[in-house]
Amino acid sequence: MSEPELHLVLPARAENLIVVRQAIAGLGEALGMPGQRVDDLKTVVTEACNNVVVHAYDGIPGPLEVTASSDDDEVEVTVSDEGMGFQPRATESGSTLGLGLPLIASLSNSFEVTGRPGVGTSTKVRFALPRADLEGASEAGPGEPIDELTVAISPGAIVRPVLARVIGALAARAELSVERLSDTVLIGDAVSAHPGDDFATGRIEIAIDEADGALRVRVGPLVTGGGERLLAQMRIPGDEGSLQALARSMEVVQGASEDGRAAEYLEFEVAG
Amino acid sequence: MRTGEIALDRSDSKIPVLVVSGEHDLNTAGDLRARLDELLAAGEPVIVDLSAATFVDSSILGVVLDARRRAEEAGLGFAVAQSDGAEAVARVLEITGLREELPVHGSRDAAGEAIAGEPPS
Numbered sequence: 252m253s254e255p256e257l258h259l260v261l262p263a264r265a266e267n268l269i270v271v272r273q274a275i276a277g278l279g280e281a282l283g284m285p286g287q288r289v290d291d292l293k294t295v296v297t298e299a300c301n302n303v304v305v306h307a308y309d310g311i312p313g314p315l316e317v318t319a320s321s322d323d324d325e326v327e328v329t330v331s332d333e334g335m336g337f338q339p340r341a342t343e344s345g346s347t348l349g350l351g352l353p354l355i356a357s358l359s360n361s362f363e364v365t366g367r368p369g370v371g372t373s374t375k376v377r378f379a380l381p382r383a384d385l386e387g388a389s390e391a392g393p394g395e396p397i398d399e400l401t402v403a404i405s406p407g408a409i410v411r412p413v414l415a416r417v418i419g420a421l422a423a424r425a426e427l428s429v430e431r432l433s434d435t436v437l438i439g440d441a442v443s444a445h446p447g448d449d450f451a452t453g454r455i456e457i458a459i460d461e462a463d464g465a466l467r468v469r470v471g472p473l474v475t476g477g478g479e480r481l482l483a484q485m486r487i488p489g490d491e492g493s494l495q496a497l498a499r500s501m502e503v504v505q506g507a508s509e510d511g512r513a514a515e516y517l518e519f520e521v522a523g
Numbered sequence: 524m525r526t527g528e529i530a531l532d533r534s535d536s537k538i539p540v541l542v543v544s545g546e547h548d549l550n551t552a553g554d555l556r557a558r559l560d561e562l563l564a565a566g567e568p569v570i571v572d573l574s575a576a577t578f579v580d581s582s583i584l585g586v587v588l589d590a591r592r593r594a595e596e597a598g599l600g601f602a603v604a605q606s607d608g609a610e611a612v613a614r615v616l617e618i619t620g621l622r623e624e625l626p627v628h629g630s631r632d633a634a635g636e637a638i639a640g641e642p643p644s
Contacts, residue, residue: 268550269526287610290610301548301549351581358618
């Protein structure tokens with residue numbers, strides 16, 4: 252099994268389940284899983300995430316972390332939290348009647364749940380693949396209560412479908428206009444078309460915060476000069492009307508990567 | 524990107540139909556519960572139509588089962604329909620045994636007939 256090809260960290264809130272599902276569906280399709288197994292993967296991952304949303308945190312939602320990796324034979328998805336472990340607690344919206352775990356058990360090829368109070372819970376599921384042709388990279392950890400969603404994807408065939416679905420789900424939720432909604436596809440296209448070399452960690456990383464009918468997007472950490480090159484790519488000649496108009500205040504911002512090294516980010520906001 | 528919607532359709536039946544479309548999970552389970560509560564509290568029977576639903580999770584199934592139980596206790600008709608629906612939804616209903624347990628009818632008409640045929644309690 253390779254290092255994670257997909258890593259999502261987002262606030263453990265029910266409204267984010269659809270985002271996880273879209274990312275996972277994009278991954279499953281890119282890995283060549285048959286439609287029914289993609290459906291099953293969505294169900295299983297949703298149920299694992301339900302456990303985090305309902306049971307892991309008391310009040311303020313902490314991180315819901317989803318990682319996925321694959322080899323030639325199978326895809327492995329791990330859903331984890333930093334919460335209190337499975338608490339016997341009724342949901343706000345109604346009983347799930349204990350169907351979640353049986354669904355995970357019956358639809359996955361194998362699964363395991365590990366954890367203990369104070370450390371968090373981790374649900375790992377595996378699905379057999381007809382074939383797989385992807386390799387991956389490594390990942391860093393999440394923090395305490397968070398507002399934004401971060402996605403890190405190894406360069407390759409899964410970048411475009413995963414980004415398109417994640418950005419699409421967030422844009423729909425931000426209630427962008429129909430025109431803006433379709434325009435947001437261009438963000439995923441531009442980022443996924445950009446060489447992985449410009450990303451400081453070797454992974455395509457993007458953070459998205461959704462607020463007040465807008466999406467704030469941060470791409471990176473990027474290597475020095477990577478921000479300008481990505482910016483140039485975003486400004487496709489003859490395409491002034493779409494991507495540039497779509498994103499306001501697109502700029503390269505200097506910052507630091509998680510390990511403290513100097514890095515730059517491309518930041519922009521999509522609204523309307 | 525399709526997210527979930529719940530609409531009330533009273534167009535062609537004496538029985539109100541809750542039309543569940545798009546993706547539904549923990550995020551919309553509370554809405555579905557509220558819509559069902561409203562109808563049951565008004566003493567109305569209800570058909571839940573899942574034909575246009577593209578995804579449902581265990582929390583949605585839990586809400587539907589719970590509503591059926593309360594409808595039975597109140598002596599109100601309750602039925603679920605899915606015709607030509609998404610395979611993803613059909614599969615979850617199958618795997619959980621709910622297609623037989625609820626049961627899930629192949630059309631709104633069949634669901635309506637099932638309610639009409641129920642003995643009054």
